Amino acid sequence: MDGLDFSVIGRSLGYLLGEGLVFSVTLTVMAALGGVVLGTLLALMRLSGNRWVSSAAGAYVNLIRAIPLLLVIFWFFFLVPFLGAWLLGAKEPVKVGAFWSSVITFTMFEAAYFAEIVRAGIRSVPAGQTQAGLALGLTQRQVMSQIVLPQALRNMLPVLLSQVIVLFQDTSLVYVLSITDFLGAATKIGQRDGRLVEMYLFVAAVYFFICYLLSWQVRKLQLRTAIVR
Amino acid sequence: MNYPWNWSVFLQPSADGNGTYLDTLITGFGWTIGVAFSAWALALLLGVCVGIARTVPHAGLQRAAALWVDVFRNIPLLVQIFLWYFVVPELLPAAWGSAIKQIQPPWGSFLPATFGLALFTSARVAEQVRAGLESLPRGQLQAATALGLTLPQAYRHVLLPMALRIVVPPLTSEFLNTIKNSSVALTVGLIELTAAARAIQEYSFQVFEAFTAATIIYVVLNLMVVRLMRVLEHRLAVPGFSGQALGQRS
Numbered sequence: 127m128d129g130l131d132f133s134v135i136g137r138s139l140g141y142l143l144g145e146g147l148v149f150s151v152t153l154t155v156m157a158a159l160g161g162v163v164l165g166t167l168l169a170l171m172r173l174s175g176n177r178w179v180s181s182a183a184g185a186y187v188n189l190i191r192a193i194p195l196l197l198v199i200f201w202f203f204f205l206v207p208f209l210g211a212w213l214l215g216a217k218e219p220v221k222v223g224a225f226w227s228s229v230i231t232f233t234m235f236e237a238a239y240f241a242e243i244v245r246a247g248i249r250s251v252p253a254g255q256t257q258a259g260l261a262l263g264l265t266q267r268q269v270m271s272q273i274v275l276p277q278a279l280r281n282m283l284p285v286l287l288s289q290v291i292v293l294f295q296d297t298s299l300v301y302v303l304s305i306t307d308f309l310g311a312a313t314k315i316g317q318r319d320g321r322l323v324e325m326y327l328f329v330a331a332v333y334f335f336i337c338y339l340l341s342w343q344v345r346k347l348q349l350r351t352a353i354v355r
Numbered sequence: 356m357n358y359p360w361n362w363s364v365f366l367q368p369s370a371d372g373n374g375t376y377l378d379t380l381i382t383g384f385g386w387t388i389g390v391a392f393s394a395w396a397l398a399l400l401l402g403v404c405v406g407i408a409r410t411v412p413h414a415g416l417q418r419a420a421a422l423w424v425d426v427f428r429n430i431p432l433l434v435q436i437f438l439w440y441f442v443v444p445e446l447l448p449a450a451w452g453s454a455i456k457q458i459q460p461p462w463g464s465f466l467p468a469t470f471g472l473a474l475f476t477s478a479r480v481a482e483q484v485r486a487g488l489e490s491l492p493r494g495q496l497q498a499a500t501a502l503g504l505t506l507p508q509a510y511r512h513v514l515l516p517m518a519l520r521i522v523v524p525p526l527t528s529e530f531l532n533t534i535k536n537s538s539v540a541l542t543v544g545l546i547e548l549t550a551a552a553r554a555i556q557e558y559s560f561q562v563f564e565a566f567t568a569a570t571i572i573y574v575v576l577n578l579m580v581v582r583l584m585r586v587l588e589h590r591l592a593v594p595g596f597s598g599q600a601l602g603q604r605s
Contacts (some may be wrong), residue, residue, distance in 0.1 A: 173566075188425065189570075189574065192531075192535075192573055192574045192577040192578075193535065193569075193570050193573045193574065194535040194536070194537075194539075194549055195535070196538040196539065196541065196549050197538060197549045197552070197566065197569055197570065197573065198555060200549070200552070200556075200566060201566050201570075204556070204562045204563070204566070205563075208358060209376065261453035295429075295430075295431035295432070296431070298431040298434060299431075299433055299539070301542065302435060302541075309431075309437075311432060311531075314460065322441050322464045323441065323442050323445045323446070326434065326437050326438055326441055326442050327438075327442060329433070329434055330430050330434050330438055333429065333430050333431055334425075334426065334429045334430050337428075337429035337430070338425060338429045341362060341428075341429065
């Protein structure tokens, strides 16, 4: 074992954080926002009275949840250009950059997981609330958006945020598409300078630090929101 | 969509020269099973021990177990597997390190991937086991010790038989996660199911046939595990407790 030299981290810190970590965080935030919106939609579809709508949403959610994220990443990487061509009516598959390909992939993937969280959240609101809302003359739509969803969101917030932490860790898998996320950036520098060991130790430490801090905050939030009920 | 579908691709001889592409897929499935089941066995063993350690009245043990869970839960699985594959052999004494690097190809990726997946999963199993133990009424332990059982006896004969049954449903979903997560082994060069589909795509260009086949295999495996665990859950149920009583099934 020759000596470890951590000075390589100091030299490349700007690239590692400015390019790599910023990419990972951007991807996480965009996929989380997109995933929550799409997931809520899927959850509402699943709870819909129309059998076709609810079973279509159920089939999508169960299919995505049954296969590995890596396979989903590969699926969308090849499928999105074809879908783009179909949507735009183009003859040739549309070229989609690595960034948008991964944003679409993670949004579609996370939506299936968020959908289950939202569905559980909606179920956690007592049926009496819906009945009372309807009795007061609100429409179904008003009851859902003004009474049920705000409370459901509050109940499921800790679980939702925990899932975002998982998502942040999962974005490291874009490594297989040779994208310069945090891990990808570290790998590039590590291979160039022959310092993979130092780089991967640093990456592990940074991920640990961020995720530990976030999950600690989520735990605090959980205690705060729990008192209300 | 003008995509040239060709389902007979699976009967064509594969690019690596070992049988057809169907054989590539089957071999990949074998490695998926291999990684997932060995990692799960190890994760279950470690996770139950760590989960117990988190609940025993001993500050040092509790803190060590909490540290274990925090470390293995807050680092992405891919990074953990890279640590076992690239970093650990370099940090060990030189002779050990080079011995590890000389392990023959499939096993050289299989071992670090399985080990990384097992430790990652063990933290999640430990949290479930702890939740199961904490869900038991405090009176159970008190009654057990009042009857003269030692602490290990109380765990062995009273607490664990209940807690482990209660956590069968959440552990089922952890097991399903382990099967899915085993695909991360492809990043260190193991040709498991997802990598096999990718290899077929790379050599034959039949992207969607390869991915569809892999997807179907994962879904079927998933359904089989769910069915099997449900049978197990039924067999293990204590009349009046667990599953039904806790409202898991309505």
